[in-house]
Amino acid sequence: MDKDYLDLKNWLEETRDEPLEGMGAFFDARIDTYEQHMSPWKEHYRWMAELLPEGIETLLDVGCGSGLELDAIFDRFPQLQVTGIDLSTEMLMKLGEKHGARALTRICADYFSEELGENRFDAAVSFQTLHHFKPEKKRQLFSKLRRCLKPGGIYLECDYIAKTQAIEDLVFAESARRRERDGIAPDQFVHFDTPLTLDHEMQAMREAGFTRVELAGYLPGDDHTPMLRAVK
16 A cells, blocks of 8 residues: 555554544634644635636635635735635634625535525635535535536635545545544534545536536645636
8 A cells, every 4th residue: 555545554553542633623612723724725725716707797716715725815915805605603704704804704504504695606615625525415505616617617626636546446445434433423423534535526516517627727836736627
């Protein structure tokens, strides 16, 4: 097996007895350290902002957190009307403290069940929020994102991938084991990384009906956090 697989397998073994945490509670408890923890991705935030098309007026951010990607996006589009959805009340409060003067709507909700409407947004983004879910859940969300975009609208996703099928299989098997151990229902959100391979991530977008799905690329030195672009 390759080094990435072996390193992950060893880490999962070391942490095998740690209890799973609910998604919203996980981030609420880490509000004071979250932005520092995410600081290595500053260039990714800027890159996402640069890839958004000129002239957009409305944007949806799913899993917006405290708005780290929005910091860069508002720098480029200061008048942009943004709707941000997140499960963490603490993260949304932090977002409001930073960008309360912007045209910003904050929604504390599960973005899988929240009604997103049709033909509402010029663009949508997500940053490292979808690597906790199964393919069928992602297809469901991608389909909603496609519907909520205006014709020709763009969805940008920057997120972890499993570099091999063996890694994808490993993390989903371990997630299932821990959920059974902790008595967690299948529909309950927990913070445990289960990224798909790049092929499977893009396949889920295509199956959701996007007319074009493409790999925008990777930043130098990072081979596990691609930027994907899907067009309605």
